Amino acid sequence: MEQVKQAIEAVNSIFNARSVAVVGASQDPGKMGYMTLNSIIQGGYEGDIYPINPKADHVLGLRAYPSISHVPGPIDLIVVVIPAPYVAAVLREAVEKGVSGAVIISGGFREAGRSDLEEELRSISEKSGLRICGPNVQGINYVPNKLCAMFWPLVTTPGPIAVIGQSGTVTASIAEWSEFEGLGISGAVNLGNQVDLCESDFLEFFAEDEKTRAIALYIEAPKEGKRFQETLRRVAKRKPVAILKSGRTAGGQKAAASHTGSLAGIDEVFSGACRQFGVFRADDLEHTFDSMKAIATMREPQGNRLLVLTTSGGSAALGIDEAEQRGLSIPPLPAQLVEELKEAQSIPDFASFSNPLDFAGANIENFTEALPILDQFGVADIYLLIFGDPVPGGAEAVEQLAAEISTPLVVSYLGGGELERLDSVKMQISGIPVFPTPDRAARGIAAAVWNACYR
Amino acid sequence: MEQVKQAIEAVNSIFNARSVAVVGASQDPGKMGYMTLNSIIQGGYEGDIYPINPKADHVLGLRAYPSISHVPGPIDLIVVVIPAPYVAAVLREAVEKGVSGAVIISGGFREAGRSDLEEELRSISEKSGLRICGPNVQGINYVPNKLCAMFWPLVTTPGPIAVIGQSGTVTASIAEWSEFEGLGISGAVNLGNQVDLCESDFLEFFAEDEKTRAIALYIEAPKEGKRFQETLRRVAKRKPVAILKSGRTAGGQKAAASHTGSLAGIDEVFSGACRQFGVFRADDLEHTFDSMKAIATMREPQGNRLLVLTTSGGSAALGIDEAEQRGLSIPPLPAQLVEELKEAQSIPDFASFSNPLDFAGANIENFTEALPILDQFGVADIYLLIFGDPVPGGAEAVEQLAAEISTPLVVSYLGGGELERLDSVKMQISGIPVFPTPDRAARGIAAAVWNACYR
Numbered sequence: 011m012e013q014v015k016q017a018i019e020a021v022n023s024i025f026n027a028r029s030v031a032v033v034g035a036s037q038d039p040g041k042m043g044y045m046t047l048n049s050i051i052q053g054g055y056e057g058d059i060y061p062i063n064p065k066a067d068h069v070l071g072l073r074a075y076p077s078i079s080h081v082p083g084p085i086d087l088i089v090v091v092i093p094a095p096y097v098a099a100v101l102r103e104a105v106e107k108g109v110s111g112a113v114i115i116s117g118g119f120r121e122a123g124r125s126d127l128e129e130e131l132r133s134i135s136e137k138s139g140l141r142i143c144g145p146n147v148q149g150i151n152y153v154p155n156k157l158c159a160m161f162w163p164l165v166t167t168p169g170p171i172a173v174i175g176q177s178g179t180v181t182a183s184i185a186e187w188s189e190f191e192g193l194g195i196s197g198a199v200n201l202g203n204q205v206d207l208c209e210s211d212f213l214e215f216f217a218e219d220e221k222t223r224a225i226a227l228y229i230e231a232p233k234e235g236k237r238f239q240e241t242l243r244r245v246a247k248r249k250p251v252a253i254l255k256s257g258r259t260a261g262g263q264k265a266a267a268s269h270t271g272s273l274a275g276i277d278e279v280f281s282g283a284c285r286q287f288g289v290f291r292a293d294d295l296e297h298t299f300d301s302m303k304a305i306a307t308m309r310e311p312q313g314n315r316l317l318v319l320t321t322s323g324g325s326a327a328l329g330i331d332e333a334e335q336r337g338l339s340i341p342p343l344p345a346q347l348v349e350e351l352k353e354a355q356s357i358p359d360f361a362s363f364s365n366p367l368d369f370a371g372a373n374i375e376n377f378t379e380a381l382p383i384l385d386q387f388g389v390a391d392i393y394l395l396i397f398g399d400p401v402p403g404g405a406e407a408v409e410q411l412a413a414e415i416s417t418p419l420v421v422s423y424l425g426g427g428e429l430e431r432l433d434s435v436k437m438q439i440s441g442i443p444v445f446p447t448p449d450r451a452a453r454g455i456a457a458a459v460w461n462a463c464y465r
Numbered sequence: 466m467e468q469v470k471q472a473i474e475a476v477n478s479i480f481n482a483r484s485v486a487v488v489g490a491s492q493d494p495g496k497m498g499y500m501t502l503n504s505i506i507q508g509g510y511e512g513d514i515y516p517i518n519p520k521a522d523h524v525l526g527l528r529a530y531p532s533i534s535h536v537p538g539p540i541d542l543i544v545v546v547i548p549a550p551y552v553a554a555v556l557r558e559a560v561e562k563g564v565s566g567a568v569i570i571s572g573g574f575r576e577a578g579r580s581d582l583e584e585e586l587r588s589i590s591e592k593s594g595l596r597i598c599g600p601n602v603q604g605i606n607y608v609p610n611k612l613c614a615m616f617w618p619l620v621t622t623p624g625p626i627a628v629i630g631q632s633g634t635v636t637a638s639i640a641e642w643s644e645f646e647g648l649g650i651s652g653a654v655n656l657g658n659q660v661d662l663c664e665s666d667f668l669e670f671f672a673e674d675e676k677t678r679a680i681a682l683y684i685e686a687p688k689e690g691k692r693f694q695e696t697l698r699r700v701a702k703r704k705p706v707a708i709l710k711s712g713r714t715a716g717g718q719k720a721a722a723s724h725t726g727s728l729a730g731i732d733e734v735f736s737g738a739c740r741q742f743g744v745f746r747a748d749d750l751e752h753t754f755d756s757m758k759a760i761a762t763m764r765e766p767q768g769n770r771l772l773v774l775t776t777s778g779g780s781a782a783l784g785i786d787e788a789e790q791r792g793l794s795i796p797p798l799p800a801q802l803v804e805e806l807k808e809a810q811s812i813p814d815f816a817s818f819s820n821p822l823d824f825a826g827a828n829i830e831n832f833t834e835a836l837p838i839l840d841q842f843g844v845a846d847i848y849l850l851i852f853g854d855p856v857p858g859g860a861e862a863v864e865q866l867a868a869e870i871s872t873p874l875v876v877s878y879l880g881g882g883e884l885e886r887l888d889s890v891k892m893q894i895s896g897i898p899v900f901p902t903p904d905r906a907a908r909g910i911a912a913a914v915w916n917a918c919y920r
Contacts (some may be wrong), residue, residue: 011906029621121825122815143652148854162854163882175777179853182880183902230782256779261820264785269778289587295783295879323724324632324711327685328750331717340716360577362723365716370576398634399617423749425637442890447638449749 014214014244021215022209024111025152025197027087028057030159031109033079033100034091035061035069036117036168043091044070044113045161053151053158053166057188058083074162078103087111089149089159094118097145098130105138113159114144120203122148131359133207134327134442138163147202148178153187153195154221169194170223170306172216175210176201177269180228180254184299191433192446193303196222201233208233210241217245224250224306226298230257230266233296243287250305250461252290254298255280277348288465300450301457307443308392314459315341316367316452318388321378325424326366329394329448336456338392340365347387354379363446366396374407392455396431396448397423405433409440418458420444468692469699475596475662476670479566480607480652482542485614486564488555489546489571490524497570499525500545500616501604505544508606508613508621513538533558542566542827544604544614549573553585553602560593568614569599574730575658576601586871587660602657603633606640608650610674615653618870622650627671629664631656632707632724635683635709639754641650646899647890648758651677656688662687663688667697672700679705679761681753685712685721692790698742705760705916707745709753710735716874743920745912755905755911762898763847764873769914770796771907772845773821774832777853780879783820784903785847791911793847795820809834821851840870847910852878852885860888864895873913876897877906 036043047061047070048184048409061069061083063224070150078100088104090097094116101112118127129144133228135142138328149160163186171188175181185198196219199212209232216222225245232238245251258261279380284291292298316338320326327416330340343351348363356375360367367384369376377395384393397404404423412419421437421444423430434444445451484642485505491498501523502516516524519531521891522870533543533555543559545552549571556567574583583600590597598605604606604615610624618641626643633655640653649673664687671677680700687693689809700706712718721758739746745760772795775781779789785795798806803818817823822839832850839845852859861880876892876899878885889899894906900906 044807045788080627081506117825118815163880175779177777177853179777180779180783182854186880186882228779229778254783256786258786259789261789262782264819265773265782265785266819267777268819268821269782269823276910294787295902296904318720322632322634322683324630324635327707327711327717327720327724328635330720331711331713332749332868334714334716360573360576364719364723366720366723370572370722398632399637424619425634425641447750449751 017211017214018218018429021211023141023148024087024113024143025157025215026155027111027157029060029086030055030057030157031060031081031082031085031088032091033062033078034090035063035074037066037069042161044093046089046115046159049138049158049160049164052164054156056156060085078107078109085109085114090114090116091137092116094124094127098127098134101131101134101140105134105140112140112142113147113150114142115149115161116146117146119145123142128203128205131226135206142206143199144202145205147200148182150197150199151195152197163189165189165195165198167192167194168196168221171302172196172219172222172225173198174201174212174225176230177228180295183295184226187299190228192438193307196204204233208232208381210237213241213245213251217248222249224252224302226302228298230255230269239283242289246288246465248360250290250465252298252457253303254286254292254295267453289461296450297453300445300454303443304420304454304458305461307441308420308458310417310462311391311459315339315390316392316394316397316455317384318342318379318394320366320368320396320398321371321401322396323362323366323368323370325396325398325422325448326368329396329422329452330366332449332452333456336452338452338456338459341389343367343389344387347383347389350383351380354383356378374401374403378407378411381415385417390417392418392420394455395419395452396422397421398425400426400429402429405436408437408442413438420451420455422448468764472666472669473673476666478596479542479568479598480612480670481564481610482612484515484539484541485510485512485612486515486517486531486536486540487546488517488543490518490529492521492524497616501544501546501570501614504613504615504619507619507869509611510897511611515540517710533562533564541565542568545569545571549582549600551577553582553589556586556589556595559727560589560595565596567595567597568602568605569597570602570604570616570777572601574600583658583660592663597661598654599657600660602655603637605654606650606783607652617645617810620650620653622647622649623651623676625651626757627651627674627677627680628653629656629667629680630683631685632683635750635798638750639681642754647894648762659688665692666697672703677704679707679757680743680759681707681754683709684783685710685724695740697744701743701920705745707738707753707760709747718896727862745915751786751905752908755900755909756896758873759909759913760916763913764876764898765917766846766873766914768846770794770845771841771849771910772796773849773851774835775821775823775851775853776826776856777851778817778821778825778849779825780853780877780903781823784877784907785821787907788905788910791907793907793911793914796844798844799842802838802844802879805838806835809838812867829856829858833862833866836866836870840872845865845872847873847875849906849910850874850876854878855881855884860891863892863897867895867897875906875910877903
């Protein structure tokens with residue numbers, strides 16, 4: 011357990027740093043040294059920020075220093091954006107200064123044939139205890155500390171999902187979707203060449219992190235296979251983890267190997283291990299996002315019975331197809347319940363009183379009248395509300411319903427234009443997951459049910 | 466062939482109407498009679514528009530008439546948005562006036578237990594020759610005639626895809642995505658209760674329509690099974706068709722049946738028929754859109770060899786996984802080609818010179834230098850360019866490349882924020898399909914290859 015404690019402390023010292031120096035801070039908006047410093051400032055970081063640049067007095071309005079050792083106050087974290095050959099010297103200077111953590115964005119190490127430079131970093135870290143994320147990363151973002159030390163993207167919306175990725179772009183895309191949809195993230199990190207901190211360290215941190223409800227992990231091959239296995243087994247007991255792993259096919263394995271230089275292992279064995287540990291293995295990138303969204307946002311479902319309420323019969327049929335294929339059950343409506351629904355003022359006589367309960371029209375009152383009645387009968391464990399075309403007042407009504415009833419609500423909103431985009435964000439901000447198609451909603455719900463049953 | 470000719474003429478008389486009356490045109494923005502008239506006006510329709518409303522002199526700035534018979538000029542098409550019990554009388558009046566087509570948006574017929582009212586419409590159509598789309602539809606949109614006679618959505622961007630749907634929402638969502646992404650549509654129609662015109666009629670029309678390059682069809686159960694089969698077989702020879710059909714599972718079949726009141730048939734048999742006819746069967750709603758986008762936009766691939774060029778190694782691994790699983794081949798790069806690539810000025814030494822060709826950085830010059838060299842060697846039938854994170858200048862460069870080289874280009878753009886959204890639209894407007902993830906790109910490409918091989 012010493013290793014676990016050390017991992018959490020190491021990541022914590024980086025994510026919760028109280029002061030940051032950006033080594034290689036630049037005034038040129040096209041450079042990573044500009045983008046990174048800018049992200050830290052725009053992200054609202056409240057600690058001290060020290061741009062390091064020997065040729066400038068000020069960078070982005072902040073007083074700059076020629077080197078780390080010139081900085082008057084203490085530095086917790088350095089973010090390094092200078093050419094690879096100069097990084098080791100900076101790390102040594104940082105050790106002198108008492109810095110505890112480094113995020114090395116700079117590339118040009120092992121991935122560029124310079125394993126020697128990388129070994130130097132590793133050696134400094136091992137000897138000094140300086141903890142390193144990277145090199146060759148886009149950076150780290152820990153929203154609770156408002157520390158977006160990442161050249162891209164700038165994500166500032168606090169949310170329940172942590173993203174760990176062995177690819178900057180994959181990490182960025184999930185984080186960016188979360189931001190765009192109003193869902194937000196707790197943190198994001200990419201692994202890069204992992205001279206020190208690796209996937210297991212970040213998993214340990216997020217497993218204990220109060221702001222994180224679920225972890226999305228993109229991986230090609232773990233740095234430390236055996237430790238990864240043990241970590242996953244333990245972490246998955248505490249928190250939901252969804253893994254997206256490339257290497258399902260020979261070509262994918264080769265591609266992953268040429269990206270990170272490590273063997274992907276046998277894919278079926280990996281799937282088996284995930285099942286055994288209670289780790290959710292996602293099918294693709296959107297499925298990773300959708301399943302994490304559902305798991306992290308929904309109230310935990312108490313079973314697998316899904317009731318679909320819809321304004322669109324066709325969309326409901328598509329959603330139920332996917333739901334059944336993913337193992338959800340579609341219970342019928344008891345006769346007495348149907349009677350009560352028929353008495354509801356707003357629900358038209360020609361509605362289809364079955365599952366799906368098809369109101370055949372985009373009238374939000376249908377939902378607000380029906381749901382409390384359904385809830386009394388306890389007929390399902392999850393309600394999927396399908397909004398087809400614009401549904402005025404939808405977001406407000408769903409927010410209120412979610413507060414009134416105990417069964418988890420999920421929304422699929424499609425064909426709704428600008429109102430769909432605005433209301434989807436509103437609902438997600440208030441904690442109701444929204445999916446752009448009924449198929450994707452069903453996949454997300456199935457992930458949440460899986461998580462409730464098997465984790 | 467008489468039936469085919471009649472079908473095309475019937476749909477043509479509606480889609481290419483030179484004058485339109487909206488029966489039930491309303492001044493209340495919340496009503497369908499307002500939304501429909503508004504769509505026709507905003508869509509830029511250039512023929513005569515006659516609002517019919519006995520209580521108003523003007524609606525939406527246009528002179529209104531108390532009834533069809535009061536309209537001074539000829540009327541080609543009526544769009545009906547009045548309560549079901551009054552529709553038959555209006556149709557009789559329309560027949561008197563010499564109207565040839567009707568789009569009946571009004572609901573409240575068979576789906577609401579009033580089969581009697583629906584039979585009346587059918588009888589009028591059969592006796593008079595008046596051709597009807599509906600009732601119980603969102604309407605029709607034929608962009609070449611700038612005729613958006615649909616209460617929702619308003620789609621005005623001309624594009625290569627026609628959408629036919631047994632669900633207003635499914636039709637709306639595909640049309641709306643096409644509009645949002647700059648891809649556009651040729652036409653969209655939903656089938657509703659099909660008292661007269663049905664799926665086969667619209668398929669016949671779009672098969673001959675010059676503006677339509679591919680047809681997306683959402684269906685629960687065809688109205689005329691045997692004719693549908695014959696039509697599909699013939700239409701698929703002329704034009705690519707992607708079908709999304711609900712009813713893969715028992716629950717989905719039940720849901721579809723309760724929506725349209727017809728049996729869905731045995732799912733495997735349907736899949737077999739699609740394969741035999743060369744009709745692409747899509748897995749889900751996004752897959753329908755993605756496959757149609759690829760088929761309608763890409764140059765036809767001459768084989769199944771895919772070369773991935775990427776700024777993101779992780780994304781490439783995910784794309785190649787999906788591509789191999791969908792039957793695409795991932796050819797290696799010949800040694801001589803690699804030599805030439807290494808000599809290219811912009812391509813870094815540490816790039817991964819294999820397939821994927823991983824530039825390991827978001828520099829557009831890498832692509833513009835590499836692609837013409839690759840094209841000389843004829844190493845692949847399709848190039849998938851993966852842009853991870855923002856790639857400044859990407860849209861312009863891709864547009865130019867597409868003009869210079871003969872091999873079809875497809876782009877996957879992810880993690881790129883606002884630039885991604887803007888540039889994706891630009892590229893799609895210029896005819897290059899863009900997908901939000903490498904998985905979806907691979908699925909789209911596989912559909913285009915399938916279409917080139919098996920249709």
